[in-house]
Amino acid sequence: KDSFLGGLDVNIKPWETQKYGFSVVKGWGKDRLEGLHTYGYDTNFSYNFKKGDLSGDLAYDSEKFAYLLNTSYFIPDFSVTSEFRNIDKDFKTMLGLGSRAGEIGFLTNAVYTPLDYVNINTRMDIYKDRLFPNVDHPDTWNEDVSVGVSLQQDPLTNWRLDYSIQNDLGKISAIRNQNAGVSLNRQIEWIRRISTYLMYRCYTTKNYSAPSLDYINNRILAGLSFNLIKDLNYFINGELGWVKALNVDDDASPRAFQTGLDWSRQLFKSPLYLNLRFMYRDEENTISPFSFLSGEDYIEGYGEISYKPTADMQAFFNTRVRNVWAENPTASKRLDLNLYSGLRYLWNTGFRWEAVGSVEGFVFKDLNSDGLRQRD
Numbered sequence: 001k002d003s004f005l006g007g008l009d010v011n012i013k014p015w016e017t018q019k020y021g022f023s024v025v026k027g028w029g030k031d032r033l034e035g036l037h038t039y040g041y042d043t044n045f046s047y048n049f050k051k052g053d054l055s056g057d058l059a060y061d062s063e064k065f066a067y068l069l070n071t072s073y074f075i076p077d078f079s080v081t082s083e084f085r086n087i088d089k090d091f092k093t094m095l096g097l098g099s100r101a102g103e104i105g106f107l108t109n110a111v112y113t114p115l116d117y118v119n120i121n122t123r124m125d126i127y128k129d130r131l132f133p134n135v136d137h138p139d140t141w142n143e144d145v146s147v148g149v150s151l152q153q154d155p156l157t158n159w160r161l162d163y164s165i166q167n168d169l170g171k172i173s174a175i176r177n178q179n180a181g182v183s184l185n186r187q188i189e190w191i192r193r194i195s196t197y198l199m200y201r202c203y204t205t206k207n208y209s210a211p212s213l214d215y216i217n218n219r220i221l222a223g224l225s226f227n228l229i230k231d232l233n234y235f236i237n238g239e240l241g242w243v244k245a246l247n248v249d250d251d252a253s254p255r256a257f258q259t260g261l262d263w264s265r266q267l268f269k270s271p272l273y274l275n276l277r278f279m280y281r282d283e284e285n286t287i288s289p290f291s292f293l294s295g296e297d298y299i300e301g302y303g304e305i306s307y308k309p310t311a312d313m314q315a316f317f318n319t320r321v322r323n324v325w326a327e328n329p330t331a332s333k334r335l336d337l338n339l340y341s342g343l344r345y346l347w348n349t350g351f352r353w354e355a356v357g358s359v360e361g362f363v364f365k366d367l368n369s370d371g372l373r374q375r376d
Helices: none
Strands: 004-015 018-028 039-049 052-060 065-075 078-087 103-115 118-129 142-154 157-168 175-190 192-207 215-229 232-245 255-266 272-284 296-310 313-326 334-345
Touching: none
Parallel strands: none
Antiparallel strands: 004 018, 018 039, 039 052, 052 065, 065 078, 078 103, 103 118, 118 142, 142 157, 157 175, 175 192, 192 215, 215 232, 232 255, 255 272, 272 296, 296 313, 313 334
Protein backbone atom coordinates (compact mmCIF):
# COMPACT_ATOMS: atom_id res chain seq x y z
CA LYS A 1 0.00 0.00 0.00
CA ASP A 2 1.04 3.56 -0.67
CA SER A 3 0.74 4.50 3.01
CA PHE A 4 3.68 5.62 5.14
CA LEU A 5 4.53 7.07 8.53
CA GLY A 6 7.70 8.89 9.48
CA GLY A 7 8.62 10.89 12.51
CA LEU A 8 10.83 11.73 15.45
CA ASP A 9 10.51 10.72 19.11
CA VAL A 10 12.67 12.48 21.71
CA ASN A 11 12.87 11.40 25.36
CA ILE A 12 14.72 13.20 28.12
CA LYS A 13 15.42 11.75 31.55
CA PRO A 14 17.13 14.49 33.59
CA TRP A 15 16.71 12.55 36.84
CA GLU A 16 16.11 8.90 37.64
CA THR A 17 12.57 9.68 38.80
CA GLN A 18 11.51 11.96 35.94
CA LYS A 19 11.05 11.51 32.22
CA TYR A 20 9.77 13.82 29.47
CA GLY A 21 9.01 13.05 25.85
CA PHE A 22 7.91 14.68 22.63
CA SER A 23 7.12 13.24 19.22
CA VAL A 24 6.00 14.47 15.84
CA VAL A 25 4.78 12.13 13.11
CA LYS A 26 3.95 12.68 9.46
CA GLY A 27 1.74 10.42 7.38
CA TRP A 28 1.50 10.37 3.59
CA GLY A 29 0.43 8.21 0.66
CA LYS A 30 -2.69 7.87 -1.46
CA ASP A 31 -3.82 4.71 0.39
CA ARG A 32 -4.08 6.34 3.81
CA LEU A 33 -7.58 6.35 5.26
CA GLU A 34 -9.67 9.31 4.24
CA GLY A 35 -9.91 12.09 6.82
CA LEU A 36 -6.58 11.45 8.54
CA HIS A 37 -4.33 14.42 9.21
CA THR A 38 -0.84 14.81 7.79
CA TYR A 39 0.84 15.64 11.11
CA GLY A 40 0.33 14.40 14.66
CA TYR A 41 2.03 15.57 17.87
CA ASP A 42 2.40 14.11 21.32
CA THR A 43 4.04 15.17 24.57
CA ASN A 44 4.24 13.17 27.78
CA PHE A 45 5.80 13.08 31.23
CA SER A 46 6.21 10.72 34.15
CA TYR A 47 7.25 11.13 37.80
CA ASN A 48 8.14 8.18 39.99
CA PHE A 49 7.66 8.47 43.74
CA LYS A 50 8.50 6.16 46.59
CA LYS A 51 4.99 4.67 46.76
CA GLY A 52 3.61 5.42 43.34
CA ASP A 53 3.90 7.43 40.16
CA LEU A 54 2.21 10.11 38.09
CA SER A 55 2.20 10.35 34.31
CA GLY A 56 0.40 12.31 31.63
CA ASP A 57 -0.02 12.43 27.87
CA LEU A 58 -1.23 15.21 25.57
CA ALA A 59 -1.84 14.43 21.90
CA TYR A 60 -2.80 16.79 19.08
CA ASP A 61 -3.84 15.59 15.62
CA SER A 62 -3.51 19.08 14.03
CA GLU A 63 -7.13 19.88 14.89
CA LYS A 64 -8.29 18.11 18.07
CA PHE A 65 -6.75 17.16 21.43
CA ALA A 66 -6.67 14.06 23.62
CA TYR A 67 -5.60 14.04 27.27
CA LEU A 68 -4.59 11.21 29.60
CA LEU A 69 -3.52 11.46 33.23
CA ASN A 70 -2.47 8.35 35.19
CA THR A 71 -1.65 7.84 38.86
CA SER A 72 -0.76 4.80 40.95
CA TYR A 73 -0.19 4.14 44.62
CA PHE A 74 1.35 1.04 46.18
CA ILE A 75 1.70 -0.04 49.80
CA PRO A 76 1.98 -3.56 51.22
CA ASP A 77 -1.23 -5.52 50.62
CA PHE A 78 -2.88 -2.68 48.67
CA SER A 79 -2.49 -1.03 45.29
CA VAL A 80 -4.62 1.38 43.28
CA THR A 81 -4.22 2.78 39.78
CA SER A 82 -6.34 5.54 38.29
CA GLU A 83 -6.75 7.18 34.91
CA PHE A 84 -8.49 10.34 33.77
CA ARG A 85 -9.17 10.67 30.04
CA ASN A 86 -10.66 13.35 27.85
CA ILE A 87 -10.56 12.48 24.15
CA ASP A 88 -12.32 14.67 21.62
CA LYS A 89 -14.94 12.81 19.58
CA ASP A 90 -13.23 13.90 16.35
CA PHE A 91 -9.69 13.12 17.53
CA LYS A 92 -7.85 10.75 15.19
CA THR A 93 -4.60 8.88 15.61
CA MET A 94 -2.20 8.65 12.70
CA LEU A 95 -3.85 5.34 11.74
CA GLY A 96 -7.53 6.04 12.32
CA LEU A 97 -10.16 6.66 14.97
CA GLY A 98 -8.89 6.12 18.50
CA SER A 99 -10.20 3.19 20.53
CA ARG A 100 -11.90 5.50 23.08
CA ALA A 101 -12.61 8.51 20.90
CA GLY A 102 -15.19 10.87 22.37
CA GLU A 103 -14.86 9.58 25.93
CA ILE A 104 -14.38 11.69 29.02
CA GLY A 105 -14.15 9.69 32.20
CA PHE A 106 -12.35 8.22 35.16
CA LEU A 107 -11.10 4.65 35.55
CA THR A 108 -9.69 3.11 38.73
CA ASN A 109 -8.47 -0.37 39.67
CA ALA A 110 -7.71 -1.52 43.21
CA VAL A 111 -6.31 -4.75 44.61
CA TYR A 112 -6.38 -5.56 48.33
CA THR A 113 -4.79 -8.63 49.89
CA PRO A 114 -5.68 -8.54 53.59
CA LEU A 115 -4.48 -12.13 54.08
CA ASP A 116 -2.14 -14.37 52.13
CA TYR A 117 -5.06 -16.49 50.97
CA VAL A 118 -7.58 -13.69 50.24
CA ASN A 119 -7.50 -11.38 47.24
CA ILE A 120 -10.06 -8.63 46.58
CA ASN A 121 -10.02 -6.70 43.30
CA THR A 122 -12.31 -3.95 42.06
CA ARG A 123 -12.66 -1.97 38.86
CA MET A 124 -14.76 1.14 38.25
CA ASP A 125 -15.02 3.02 34.97
CA ILE A 126 -17.34 6.04 34.80
CA TYR A 127 -17.42 7.88 31.49
CA LYS A 128 -19.49 9.81 28.98
CA ASP A 129 -19.63 8.71 25.34
CA ARG A 130 -19.72 11.82 23.15
CA LEU A 131 -19.16 9.99 19.86
CA PHE A 132 -22.22 7.71 19.95
CA PRO A 133 -24.33 9.10 22.83
CA ASN A 134 -27.85 8.20 23.82
CA VAL A 135 -29.96 10.38 21.51
CA ASP A 136 -32.63 11.02 24.15
CA HIS A 137 -30.20 11.50 27.04
CA PRO A 138 -26.86 12.68 25.56
CA ASP A 139 -25.47 13.80 28.94
CA THR A 140 -25.98 10.45 30.69
CA TRP A 141 -22.85 8.80 32.06
CA ASN A 142 -21.98 5.11 31.73
CA GLU A 143 -20.79 2.96 34.64
CA ASP A 144 -18.78 -0.23 34.40
CA VAL A 145 -18.14 -1.69 37.86
CA SER A 146 -16.85 -5.08 38.95
CA VAL A 147 -15.66 -6.67 42.18
CA GLY A 148 -14.16 -10.09 42.76
CA VAL A 149 -13.01 -12.04 45.81
CA SER A 150 -10.65 -15.03 45.58
CA LEU A 151 -10.07 -17.40 48.49
CA GLN A 152 -7.23 -19.92 48.42
CA GLN A 153 -8.66 -22.46 50.87
CA ASP A 154 -5.57 -24.68 50.56
CA PRO A 155 -2.88 -25.30 47.90
CA LEU A 156 -5.35 -27.44 45.92
CA THR A 157 -8.61 -25.50 46.42
CA ASN A 158 -9.60 -22.04 45.18
CA TRP A 159 -12.94 -20.27 45.52
CA ARG A 160 -13.98 -17.14 43.65
CA LEU A 161 -17.00 -14.88 43.96
CA ASP A 162 -17.56 -11.98 41.57
CA TYR A 163 -20.12 -9.45 40.41
CA SER A 164 -20.11 -6.90 37.61
CA ILE A 165 -22.54 -4.40 36.13
CA GLN A 166 -22.31 -2.55 32.82
CA ASN A 167 -24.75 0.32 33.03
CA ASP A 168 -24.38 1.72 29.51
CA LEU A 169 -27.37 4.05 29.55
CA GLY A 170 -25.44 6.90 27.93
CA LYS A 171 -24.70 5.02 24.70
CA ILE A 172 -26.67 5.03 21.47
CA SER A 173 -27.95 1.55 22.34
CA ALA A 174 -28.83 1.80 26.02
CA ILE A 175 -28.30 -1.48 27.84
CA ARG A 176 -27.68 -2.78 31.34
CA ASN A 177 -25.84 -6.07 31.89
CA GLN A 178 -25.32 -7.73 35.26
CA ASN A 179 -23.17 -10.79 35.80
CA ALA A 180 -22.66 -12.65 39.07
CA GLY A 181 -21.08 -15.97 39.83
CA VAL A 182 -19.30 -18.30 42.18
CA SER A 183 -16.74 -20.91 41.19
CA LEU A 184 -14.68 -23.67 42.78
CA ASN A 185 -11.43 -24.99 41.32
CA ARG A 186 -10.20 -28.12 43.05
CA GLN A 187 -7.33 -30.49 42.38
CA ILE A 188 -7.86 -33.99 43.77
CA GLU A 189 -5.00 -36.35 44.56
CA TRP A 190 -6.40 -39.80 43.74
CA ILE A 191 -4.14 -42.21 41.89
CA ARG A 192 -3.42 -39.21 39.65
CA ARG A 193 -3.99 -35.53 40.13
CA ILE A 194 -7.45 -34.64 38.83
CA SER A 195 -8.20 -31.00 38.06
CA THR A 196 -11.88 -30.13 38.50
CA TYR A 197 -14.04 -27.02 38.39
CA LEU A 198 -17.64 -26.18 39.25
CA MET A 199 -19.19 -22.84 38.43
CA TYR A 200 -22.56 -21.12 38.69
CA ARG A 201 -23.30 -17.87 36.83
CA CYS A 202 -26.30 -15.62 36.47
CA TYR A 203 -26.59 -13.06 33.66
CA THR A 204 -29.27 -10.39 33.47
CA THR A 205 -29.65 -8.16 30.42
CA LYS A 206 -32.05 -5.25 30.00
CA ASN A 207 -32.00 -3.64 26.56
CA TYR A 208 -33.76 -0.29 26.56
CA SER A 209 -33.64 -0.02 22.76
CA ALA A 210 -35.03 -3.53 22.15
CA PRO A 211 -36.95 -4.82 25.21
CA SER A 212 -37.69 -8.11 23.44
CA LEU A 213 -34.04 -9.02 24.03
CA ASP A 214 -34.27 -8.79 27.84
CA TYR A 215 -33.46 -12.08 29.57
CA ILE A 216 -32.13 -13.84 32.66
CA ASN A 217 -29.63 -16.62 32.04
CA ASN A 218 -28.61 -19.11 34.74
CA ARG A 219 -25.73 -21.47 33.92
CA ILE A 220 -23.94 -24.29 35.66
CA LEU A 221 -20.59 -25.41 34.25
CA ALA A 222 -18.47 -28.30 35.46
CA GLY A 223 -15.53 -30.30 34.19
CA LEU A 224 -12.46 -32.28 34.99
CA SER A 225 -9.19 -33.32 33.38
CA PHE A 226 -6.41 -35.72 34.30
CA ASN A 227 -3.47 -37.64 32.92
CA LEU A 228 -4.42 -41.15 31.74
CA ILE A 229 -0.96 -42.43 30.96
CA LYS A 230 2.30 -40.75 30.13
CA ASP A 231 1.72 -37.86 27.68
CA LEU A 232 -1.98 -38.72 27.28
CA ASN A 233 -4.59 -36.50 28.95
CA TYR A 234 -8.36 -36.81 29.16
CA PHE A 235 -10.91 -34.03 29.67
CA ILE A 236 -14.67 -33.82 30.03
CA ASN A 237 -16.91 -30.83 30.72
CA GLY A 238 -20.55 -29.90 30.55
CA GLU A 239 -22.88 -26.93 30.69
CA LEU A 240 -26.53 -26.58 31.75
CA GLY A 241 -28.50 -23.41 31.14
CA TRP A 242 -31.90 -22.01 32.05
CA VAL A 243 -32.80 -18.87 30.13
CA LYS A 244 -35.99 -16.89 30.60
CA ALA A 245 -36.99 -14.12 28.21
CA LEU A 246 -38.58 -11.30 30.19
CA ASN A 247 -40.80 -9.65 27.58
CA VAL A 248 -41.55 -12.43 25.06
CA ASP A 249 -42.84 -15.95 25.47
CA ASP A 250 -39.58 -17.79 24.88
CA ASP A 251 -37.65 -19.85 27.42
CA ALA A 252 -34.71 -22.13 26.78
CA SER A 253 -32.79 -24.84 28.61
CA PRO A 254 -29.68 -25.45 26.47
CA ARG A 255 -27.14 -28.14 27.32
CA ALA A 256 -23.67 -28.91 26.05
CA PHE A 257 -21.32 -31.82 26.64
CA GLN A 258 -17.71 -32.08 25.51
CA THR A 259 -15.04 -34.71 25.98
CA GLY A 260 -11.75 -35.64 24.39
CA LEU A 261 -8.18 -36.83 24.52
CA ASP A 262 -4.96 -34.88 24.10
CA TRP A 263 -1.55 -36.46 23.49
CA SER A 264 1.76 -34.68 23.01
CA ARG A 265 5.40 -35.68 23.27
CA GLN A 266 8.86 -35.41 21.81
CA LEU A 267 9.66 -38.19 19.34
CA PHE A 268 12.49 -40.05 21.04
CA LYS A 269 15.42 -37.63 21.33
CA SER A 270 14.88 -36.04 17.95
CA PRO A 271 13.93 -32.37 17.37
CA LEU A 272 10.48 -33.55 16.26
CA TYR A 273 7.41 -32.99 18.45
CA LEU A 274 3.94 -34.41 17.92
CA ASN A 275 0.58 -33.29 19.27
CA LEU A 276 -2.72 -35.10 18.66
CA ARG A 277 -6.21 -34.26 19.92
CA PHE A 278 -9.60 -35.89 19.49
CA MET A 279 -12.77 -34.21 20.71
CA TYR A 280 -16.52 -34.82 20.67
CA ARG A 281 -19.13 -32.12 21.38
CA ASP A 282 -22.88 -32.51 21.75
CA GLU A 283 -25.39 -29.67 22.14
CA GLU A 284 -29.09 -29.98 22.99
CA ASN A 285 -32.09 -27.61 23.07
CA THR A 286 -30.45 -24.91 20.96
CA ILE A 287 -33.36 -23.89 18.73
CA SER A 288 -34.28 -20.82 20.78
CA PRO A 289 -32.24 -17.67 20.01
CA PHE A 290 -31.83 -17.39 23.78
CA SER A 291 -29.86 -20.64 23.97
CA PHE A 292 -26.63 -18.77 23.07
CA LEU A 293 -25.16 -22.00 21.65
CA SER A 294 -24.17 -22.66 18.05
CA GLY A 295 -26.47 -25.65 17.58
CA GLU A 296 -23.62 -27.71 16.13
CA ASP A 297 -22.62 -31.22 17.20
CA TYR A 298 -19.27 -32.39 15.92
CA ILE A 299 -16.33 -34.72 16.12
CA GLU A 300 -12.96 -33.08 15.70
CA GLY A 301 -9.48 -34.41 15.12
CA TYR A 302 -6.32 -32.32 15.30
CA GLY A 303 -2.70 -33.14 14.64
CA GLU A 304 0.50 -31.12 14.59
CA ILE A 305 4.11 -32.00 13.99
CA SER A 306 6.81 -29.45 14.68
CA TYR A 307 10.55 -29.36 14.13
CA LYS A 308 12.50 -27.53 16.83
CA PRO A 309 16.25 -28.07 16.42
CA THR A 310 17.00 -25.08 18.71
CA ALA A 311 15.10 -22.83 21.06
CA ASP A 312 15.23 -20.09 18.39
CA MET A 313 13.82 -22.05 15.46
CA GLN A 314 10.58 -23.89 14.85
CA ALA A 315 8.85 -25.19 11.74
CA PHE A 316 5.39 -26.71 12.06
CA PHE A 317 2.52 -28.21 10.14
CA ASN A 318 -0.92 -28.93 11.57
CA THR A 319 -4.32 -30.00 10.36
CA ARG A 320 -7.80 -29.98 11.86
CA VAL A 321 -10.77 -31.99 10.61
CA ARG A 322 -14.24 -31.31 12.01
CA ASN A 323 -17.34 -33.26 11.02
CA VAL A 324 -20.36 -31.11 11.91
CA TRP A 325 -23.94 -32.28 11.96
CA ALA A 326 -26.80 -29.93 12.79
CA GLU A 327 -28.51 -30.00 16.17
CA ASN A 328 -30.19 -26.71 15.25
CA PRO A 329 -32.04 -26.43 11.88
CA THR A 330 -30.34 -23.06 11.29
CA ALA A 331 -26.88 -24.71 11.45
CA SER A 332 -25.34 -26.30 8.38
CA LYS A 333 -24.10 -29.86 8.15
CA ARG A 334 -20.57 -29.89 6.76
CA LEU A 335 -17.03 -31.18 6.89
CA ASP A 336 -14.33 -28.63 7.72
CA LEU A 337 -10.67 -29.15 6.90
CA ASN A 338 -7.98 -26.65 7.94
CA LEU A 339 -4.29 -26.87 7.09
CA TYR A 340 -1.62 -24.61 8.58
CA SER A 341 2.14 -24.43 8.23
CA GLY A 342 4.65 -21.92 9.47
CA LEU A 343 8.21 -21.08 10.43
CA ARG A 344 9.60 -19.10 13.37
CA TYR A 345 13.23 -18.06 13.51
CA LEU A 346 15.05 -15.71 15.90
CA TRP A 347 18.59 -14.52 15.29
CA ASN A 348 21.10 -12.19 16.87
CA THR A 349 21.50 -8.92 14.99
CA GLY A 350 24.40 -7.77 17.15
CA PHE A 351 22.65 -4.52 18.09
CA ARG A 352 21.93 -3.74 21.74
CA TRP A 353 20.00 -1.05 23.53
CA GLU A 354 18.43 -0.63 26.93
CA ALA A 355 14.70 -0.96 26.39
CA VAL A 356 11.95 0.15 28.74
CA GLY A 357 8.48 -1.18 28.02
CA SER A 358 5.42 -2.95 29.34
CA VAL A 359 3.62 -6.23 28.88
CA GLU A 360 -0.16 -5.99 28.72
CA GLY A 361 -2.91 -8.57 28.42
CA PHE A 362 -4.96 -11.00 30.47
CA VAL A 363 -4.12 -14.10 32.46
CA PHE A 364 -7.16 -16.33 32.83
CA LYS A 365 -8.26 -19.88 33.57
CA ASP A 366 -9.35 -21.46 30.27
CA LEU A 367 -12.00 -23.62 31.91
CA ASN A 368 -13.47 -24.99 28.67
CA SER A 369 -10.11 -25.20 26.85
CA ASP A 370 -11.22 -23.26 23.78
CA GLY A 371 -8.37 -20.73 23.98
CA LEU A 372 -10.70 -17.72 24.31
CA ARG A 373 -11.22 -15.32 27.23
CA GLN A 374 -14.95 -15.18 27.83
CA ARG A 375 -17.07 -13.05 30.16
CA ASP A 376 -17.11 -15.74 32.86
